[in-house]
Amino acid sequence: MTVNPPAPATEPAALTEVSLLRFATAGSVDDGKSTLVGRLLHDSKSVLADQLEAVERASASRGQEAPDLALLTDGLRAEREQGITIDVAYRYFATPRRRFILADTPGHVQYTRNMVTGASTAELAVILVDARHGVVEQTRRHAAVAALLRVPHVVLAVNKMDLVGYAEDVFAAIAAEFTTYAKALGVPAVTTIPISALEGDNVVTPSAVMDWYAGPTVLEHLETVQIDHDPRGRVTRFPVQYVIRPQTAEHRDYRGYAGKIASGIFHVGQPVTVLPSGHTSSVAAIDVLGESVDAAWAPQSVTIRLADDIDISRGDMIAPTEQAPDATQDIQATVCHLHDTALTPGARVLLKHTTRTVKAIVKQIPDRLTLDDLSHHPSPGSLEVNDIGRVVLRTSEPLPMDAYGDCRRTGSFLLIDPADGSTLAAGMAGAAFAGADSEKRAELDDAEWDF
Amino acid sequence: MSRFEQAAAQDFQLPHLDVLESEAVHIFREVAGEFERPVILFSGGKDSIVMLHLALKAFAPAPPPFALLHVDTGHNFPEVLEYRDRVAAQHNLRLHVASVQEFIDRGELKERADGTRNPLQTVPLLRAIEEARYDAVFGGGRRDEEKARAKERIFSLRDEFGGWDPRRQRPELWQLYNGKHAVGEHVRVFPLSNFTELDVWQYIAREKIVLPEIYYAHRREVFLRSGMWLAPGEWGGAKQGERVETRTVRYRTVGDMSCTGAVDSDADTIEKVIAEIAATRLTERGATRADDKMSEAAMEDRKREGYF
Numbered sequence: 216m217t218v219n220p221p222a223p224a225t226e227p228a229a230l231t232e233v234s235l236l237r238f239a240t241a242g243s244v245d246d247g248k249s250t251l252v253g254r255l256l257h258d259s260k261s262v263l264a265d266q267l268e269a270v271e272r273a274s275a276s277r278g279q280e281a282p283d284l285a286l287l288t289d290g291l292r293a294e295r296e297q298g299i300t301i302d303v304a305y306r307y308f309a310t311p312r313r314r315f316i317l318a319d320t321p322g323h324v325q326y327t328r329n330m331v332t333g334a335s336t337a338e339l340a341v342i343l344v345d346a347r348h349g350v351v352e353q354t355r356r357h358a359a360v361a362a363l364l365r366v367p368h369v370v371l372a373v374n375k376m377d378l379v380g381y382a383e384d385v386f387a388a389i390a391a392e393f394t395t396y397a398k399a400l401g402v403p404a405v406t407t408i409p410i411s412a413l414e415g416d417n418v419v420t421p422s423a424v425m426d427w428y429a430g431p432t433v434l435e436h437l438e439t440v441q442i443d444h445d446p447r448g449r450v451t452r453f454p455v456q457y458v459i460r461p462q463t464a465e466h467r468d469y470r471g472y473a474g475k476i477a478s479g480i481f482h483v484g485q486p487v488t489v490l491p492s493g494h495t496s497s498v499a500a501i502d503v504l505g506e507s508v509d510a511a512w513a514p515q516s517v518t519i520r521l522a523d524d525i526d527i528s529r530g531d532m533i534a535p536t537e538q539a540p541d542a543t544q545d546i547q548a549t550v551c552h553l554h555d556t557a558l559t560p561g562a563r564v565l566l567k568h569t570t571r572t573v574k575a576i577v578k579q580i581p582d583r584l585t586l587d588d589l590s591h592h593p594s595p596g597s598l599e600v601n602d603i604g605r606v607v608l609r610t611s612e613p614l615p616m617d618a619y620g621d622c623r624r625t626g627s628f629l630l631i632d633p634a635d636g637s638t639l640a641a642g643m644a645g646a647a648f649a650g651a652d653s654e655k656r657a658e659l660d661d662a663e664w665d666f
Numbered sequence: 667m668s669r670f671e672q673a674a675a676q677d678f679q680l681p682h683l684d685v686l687e688s689e690a691v692h693i694f695r696e697v698a699g700e701f702e703r704p705v706i707l708f709s710g711g712k713d714s715i716v717m718l719h720l721a722l723k724a725f726a727p728a729p730p731p732f733a734l735l736h737v738d739t740g741h742n743f744p745e746v747l748e749y750r751d752r753v754a755a756q757h758n759l760r761l762h763v764a765s766v767q768e769f770i771d772r773g774e775l776k777e778r779a780d781g782t783r784n785p786l787q788t789v790p791l792l793r794a795i796e797e798a799r800y801d802a803v804f805g806g807g808r809r810d811e812e813k814a815r816a817k818e819r820i821f822s823l824r825d826e827f828g829g830w831d832p833r834r835q836r837p838e839l840w841q842l843y844n845g846k847h848a849v850g851e852h853v854r855v856f857p858l859s860n861f862t863e864l865d866v867w868q869y870i871a872r873e874k875i876v877l878p879e880i881y882y883a884h885r886r887e888v889f890l891r892s893g894m895w896l897a898p899g900e901w902g903g904a905k906q907g908e909r910v911e912t913r914t915v916r917y918r919t920v921g922d923m924s925c926t927g928a929v930d931s932d933a934d935t936i937e938k939v940i941a942e943i944a945a946t947r948l949t950e951r952g953a954t955r956a957d958d959k960m961s962e963a964a965m966e967d968r969k970r971e972g973y974f
Contacts, residue, residue, distance in 0.1 A: 235682035264947040302832065304816040305809050307862045314682045316860055328837055335839040445677050456695040461728035469727060475692040475841070480678075504691060504723040508670055512678050516691040516724070529699045553837050567842055570699065627840045636823075636846025638836045 233311070236442060239318040239333035239366070241357040242343030243326075247374045251343060251412040252306070252319055255434060258419040261308035303333050312438040327586070327601040330357065331551040331641055334364040335627070338442045341370045341433070342393075346379045346409070349389045352587040355396060359586040362400035362648050363549065363603070365623060368440055369397055370406045372433060376425065377411040383427040400589075401649025406440075408433055446512040450540070450617060451479025452625045453533040454569035459518060471502065471518035472527055477569065477624035481519065481535075482510040488539040489525060490532040490615040496523040513624075530571035532615045532625075540625070542613035546575075549584075549619075549647040550606050550630065550640040552598040558606075558630070558640055559597040565631040566610055566642075569624065572631070574611040581605050584647070598640070606642070618645030683869055687720065690857040692841060693820060694724040697802045697855055698731050700845045704802035704855075705762070707791075708734040708754075710746035711920040712877055713806030713858055715753070716866055719875050720857060721804075722757065732804070733760040737791045739783040740767035741901040741922040749878040762798065764790035781902060782925045785968060792828040795852055802845065802853045810862040811950065814966035820859045826850040830969040863918075863950050864943050871936045883916045883934040894927030918943075918950050 242248035256262050306317040318333030320326075334340055340361040344354050354371075361369050371393045379385045390407035397405045408417055409428055416422035419434045431439065459471040481487075485498045500520040501511045511517045519533065527533075534540060546566075552558050558577060566575040583595035583604040598604045619626030630640040673680050680688075697704050706721060708714045721730040734754055738747070754761040766786050769775040775786050795803060809816045819835050821843045836844055845853050858866070870877065888895040888911065889904040895915055901924045904910045915928035916939070933939040 233682055234679055235685050263949045265949055302817055302835065303837075304813075305860070306816060307810045307860070309862075309864070314862075314865075332837045332839050336841075444679055447678070456692070457699045457725075459725055459728050463727075466727045473695050473724070475688060475695075502726075503670060504687065505726055506668065506670070508668075510674065511670070512674075514685060514688055515680070516688040516695070565846075567844065569842075570696075624840060627842065629839065629842050629844060631844055631846060635848065636844065638844045641837070641839045 233313050235314050236338060236437060237316045237336050238339040239320055239337035240341045241320055241330050243353045246343040246345050247412045248343050254412055254415060254418045256308055259308045259310055303329050310438055328551060328553045330360045331364060334360055334366050337366050339368040339440060340366045341372055343372050343374050346373050346375045346385055350392045356586040358397050358400060362402050368404045369402045373409045374412050376409045376416060377414050381424045406436055446480045449479045450538060450622050451535050452477040452622060455527055455529055455531045456570050457529055471520050473518045475516045476511060476513040478513050478622045480510055480512040486536040487533050488536045489527055491542045491613050494525045495536055496521040496525055540615040540617055542615045544610045544613050546608040546616060546644055548606055548642040548644045550642040552600055552602045552640045554637055554639045555600050557597040557599050564639060565633050566628050567631060568614050568616060568628040575608045577606055578609050579607040616644045619643035620645055620649055683872060686861055686865055690720045691724040693857040694721050696843050701802040703800050704732050705735045705800045706732045706804040708736050710750040710878060712866060712881060715875060715877060716869060717804060717806045717857060719873060733762060735762045735794055737764045737787045739787055739922050741783050741924050743880055743923055745878045745880050746920055764794040766790055784922050784925050800852060802855055804855050806858055807856045808858050808861050814969060820856050821845055822854040823847055824852050824854055867940050867943055871940060880917045883914050883931045885912055886915050887912050888915060888928055896927060897923055899923045
């Protein structure tokens with residue numbers, strides 16, 4: 216791949232009012248993920264001359280003939296020494312149309328928890344496969360994680376097309392197999408793109424040799440994919456983070472509830488209910504960081520004032536009275552276990568949900584899921600690091616938890632070790648996969664759990 | 667029509683700066699809600715200025731519930747120190763200064779042979795954290811700055827020595843930040859993690875934030891050392907063979923005078939600075955910071971020691 220810095224691709228004037236896309240990449244060791252990421256960064260002018268020089272210097276000192284672009288992304292000493300990627304890294308690049316935050320997740324070590332971490336905030340996931348090998352276990356695992364985390368868009372990049380003679384039928388077979396699998400998991404949108412990251416085919420520039428492919432390049436798709444941020448039709452939720460009470464002469468009676476709207480739209484005059492107390496009031500005013508507005512929506516950080524003086528503090532949730540969530544102490548969820556200490560039934564943990572942290576007990580671990588084939592293992596006894604399983608939890612206080620499928624922010628939680636504060640597991644309440652209506656669902660014995 | 671009315675009319679698509687601003691504000695409020703003694707590390711550089719601006723917005727009309735902490739290396743730009751004091755007074759914030767010079771004078775730190783004081787900051791910083799029992803320390807670090815920073819979490823747990831162990835970081839999922847820590851440990855918090863240098867400048871422009879003048883092109887006496895234009899000052903100046911000349915320069919980053927280089931630039935307005943940043947071929951740190959050129963893992967090594 217060429218390493219000459221390209222000409223600036225961005226005009227400053229065009230950069231002001233662009234949107235932001237968060238996406239994650241997944242691929243196993245030899246699928247060419249570093250090359251793909253390197254090319255995306257490089258061809259969008261996000262690799263600057265001094266970074267390239269540093270890579271060239273480091274590559275030369277290792278006796279490598281060509282600059283090793285993996286050194287651009289492997290930021291830690293141990294990563295460079297061992298030539299592996301240890302941990303999720305976040306990278307930034309921009310085109311005139313969009314700004315991108317890329318969660319660059321390592322493919323092989325501790326893959327599940329890393330990809331879960333990267334996918335938790337992603338609106339799109341790029342899954343790489345090697346055209347010579349097609350859909351393999353790892354591909355199914357990546358698709359399952361994207362489905363589990365409800366990543367709205369999935370791109371399958373069939374890489375190394377140069378090694379299969381750029382054959383259309385090879386690509387078509389892989390694309391069809393993957394799409395069927397992903398749809399069954401409930402992935403709403405799948406795009407498949409044949410690429411050669413090494414040669415640059417269909418990554419940033421359209422391939423000259425794959426004239427049978429009429430779709431977008433990877434970058435073009437990233438720039439144009441319609442990400443649905445529309446808060447209309449979603450549940451409306453506001454976890455209270457902090458109570459603002461200036462108590463100054465000027466603002467003696469000011470009492471504002473600060474937080475980030477998790478989902479939906481709030482507007483002045485709306486009747487609201489406060490959870491878990493159940494008190495009701497209405498929205499008297501909304502400030503978006505100093506600007507008074509009539510309406511505000513996710514993901515804005517705002518301050519809401521209510522018409523009535525009621526007792527509200529951090530950890531409470533404000534929701535429209537007409538769609539206030541139920542609060543429960545019994546939670547059924549899917550968790551990805553992140554820590555070396557196993558999770559076992561009877562474990563006493565802390566559960567962090569939105570702005571509230573409560574005590575919880577792991578009542579049962581009914582099932583462990585194998586992502587490779589979606590088989591489940593009843594009563595596994597414990598969940599080890601990187602395991603994904605169903606859990607039943609009992610919390611010390613009722614929580615207004617939504618199903619993760621309805622709202623990523625109010626349906627997700629962390630389990631924390633009360634002894635040392637470690638993050639033990641990432642949890643998603645309710646049904647695991649959105650493919651609830653697919654054929655798979657019919658085979659299941661328990662409708663609530665759709666593994 | 668306000669920005670938000672426009673966004674609502676266009677299917678509620680928020681411009682990226684509003685998304686980044688909301689995220690940073692959320693992080694400030696999380697820390698205010700969960701920690702006892704947070705402090706903002708404030709140097710008078712553009713990132714810490716943007717950070718303070720966001721903190722002020724997050725709690726308005728109340729003042730932010732944080733004090734400021736500055737680690738003064740003794741080699742800072744006078745314009746920046748003046749700015750620091752003015753801003754602290756303007757917002758009625760408590761400012762704590764930890765002085766590298768005092769540590770050197772007391773014999774607790776030794777001047778390095780190369781005269782650079784940036785690596786020396788870590789000791790006074792950790793002492794200040796320990797003495798004031800700060801449990802959360804906001805830093806203006808951004809992940810786009812440097813490859814070790816690209817691996818940094820938004821909530822970064824530090825051990826009792828202030829050290830960072832990249833292998834033992836907590837996974838960070840959704841927007842659920844885990845700030846649990848033991849006595850003696852603290853958490854470094856980076857609200858600007860997802861801003862890039864260009865985002866910072868665009869945000870400064872949008873919010874009309876005033877910066878120290880050295881960020882804009884001005885005539886200044888400088889001399890060339892190791893490929894960088896350094897400004898003479900109390901810290902020292904040109905040695906034999908180094909020629910002082912007056913050039914039109916500006917600073918992209920502000921650290922110690924002894925290791926922060928100026929860049930040749932005619933950008934004397936924010937619009938020109940944004941145009942310059944969007945077209946530049948050099949990273950912020952690559953262009954102007956000697957401290958990161960010391961070795962391939964210079965930043966990582968300093969972070970392990972307790973640096974930001």
